[in-house]
Amino acid sequence: MNIDSITNGIVIDHIKAGKGMELYKFLGLDAYEGSVALIKNVPSKKMGKKDIIKIDSLLDIDLNALGYIDPNITINIIKNEVRTEKYHPELPERITNIIRCKNPRCITSTEQELPHIFKLTDKVGPVYRCLYCETKAQ
Amino acid sequence: MRSVIDILDLSVSEIERLISVANDIIADPKKYSECCRGKKLATLFFEPSTRTRLSFEAAMYELGGNVIGFSESQSSSASKGESVSDTVKVVSYYADIIAMRHPKEGAPLVASLKAGIPVINAGDGGHNHPTQTLADLLTIKREKGTFDGLTVGLCGDLKFGRTVHSLINALSRYNNIKFVCISPDELRLPDYVRHASPQGNNMSFYETKDLEEVIGGLDILYMTRVQRERFFNEADYIRLKDSYILTPEKLKTAKNDLCIMHPLPRVNEISVAIDDDSRACYFKQVMYGKYMRMSLILMLLGITVS
Incomplete structure (x- = not known):
């Protein structure tokens, strides 16, 4: 090819x-x-x-x-x-609208216009958490 | 625009300053009684709350300011489907500062990003409640004189208790704090709380299910409620519920200067027989909460009183 x-x-x-x-x-x-x-x-x-x-x-x-x-x-x-x-790309500090917060109690669950933003909280893993409710990204 | 959404939004030196101003208000409340004249606090309570809303309102009135707002979402435009962002943008034209309680986690953060005025998180679901932690910190400071070197017992629901998580975060920035976590297996402190806390010098955690085993070594005992709905089965709840009820009997081996705290409301986890014990500080916490809210409002409005 x-x-x-x-x-x-x-x-x-x-x-x-x-x-x-x-x-x-x-x-x-x-x-x-x-x-x-x-x-x-x-x-x-x-x-x-x-x-x-x-x-x-x-x-x-x-x-x-x-x-x-x-x-x-x-x-x-x-x-x-x-x-x-x-x-190699570095882990981004924030990711926007790539994944969605699954926490039904998160404000993003009811306010549809909000961007789904996750922040890097631990490079080991890595662990990303929702900016609003701090739920761990799955 | 400065807002306080999480207790960690405040640095250690800012917390010291808030405590110092709160102490000054307690010593000379008259000096502060007119310093918010002409200012308005908007209390936006999207879910009912007695204590926190009244505490904020009392705080603002005692500073000479005024209060507008609502105490449940049904009496706000949220019931018509208005977004948090739009609500706070509108309120920004009417008030100088917002205190917001909302059942959805992160709503006050959204408000702080959109409002042109400071926003104080007055509780967002099971997430954050920083002014409760400020009340806790002033109580500890006034009762014990220091944050360093304390042995702090946390008893009850350590898994879902947001006040416990925030208190750990706040205290972990000081030195030689020993946390003694007293809870059933079902309600243990989540690992992420322990690991996410800022690591102070020599901070340690000890876990136990037995309150009586450790009560003699505690400087602080922070009680929380073990709620029936947190258990997978009724039998476990019935087996464990009395273990985490504080009674005069259980206090027999406690230190004479133990400081017993509770974020309230209490149901039955502290016997009313303890209310008259000099070590019971949970009603003082309510009073200190108002003074810390006064101090926080002044800080966020940039008002200093000489």
Whole structure:
């Protein structure tokens, strides 16, 4: 299977096999009109199998938010066909409207317009808690 | 705009300042009797509360201010489906400060993000009740003179009791605090409360099911109610309920300067026979709660009295 190399863009590597589509949707790439490749079940020495996303543009997206979904992924930034950055996303301090608070006593359960915001309270785990009621994210 | 939603919104030095002002109000209430003249407190109580609402209202009146508000959601526009955000935006044009109680957890935080005036959380579901903790802290300070080095017994429902969780959070910022957690297995202190507390120097926890085993070593005994509905089966409730009722008999081995506290309302977890004991401080807590609310209102309105 051939995927063209990227001149300027982002390669999200070491995605846990099967999680690629979740990241694809999370990044809103289904609405993006440029070239994107979602490659599933690529053989990997380290992981056995992995998913990869290649975006043929340096999109302005919050890649660190990906750390909530899969902190082990690798983000590669490509400029003029050269990899200029390679890093693991940090756990975001806050995530908004990615997960919903399940606590029926939380104010978000009755006030539908409120954003569902979770804050990082413990990097081990990691543990995220609802900004409003402090219920642990499931 | 500064609001107080959680006791940890206040630093240790701010709590010291609040206590200092409250002590000054107690010493010379006249000095403060006009300092909120022209100011209005809005008490937005989306669920009924006797003690807390009256305490806030008494606090504002004793500062010379006025009070507007409602005491249940049925008498507010919430009954027409208005959001908390819209309600507080509107109230911001009528009042200078808000005290809010709401059955939904996090509602006062939402209010504080939207209101253009300070918001005090007067209780949000089973979540936070910071002014109760301020009342507890003033009681401890006045009765024991210090927060450091105290052995604090917490008895009853340590799982769902929000006042216990907030008190642990507040006290864990001081030195050498020993918490003695006295509860049935069903109502043990959740691990997350212990781990989420700011870690003070030499803070420790000891757990037991037996109040009489530990009562002799306590400086503070903070009682809470063991509620029937918290148990999975009736038999367990019946077996355990009397273990956590404080009686003169159980106080026999307690220290002479033990400080017995309770956030109230009490049902039967402290025998009325103890009310006249000099160690009973739970009604003083109510009084101190009003003074701490006065102190907090002054702080949030930026009013200083020389």
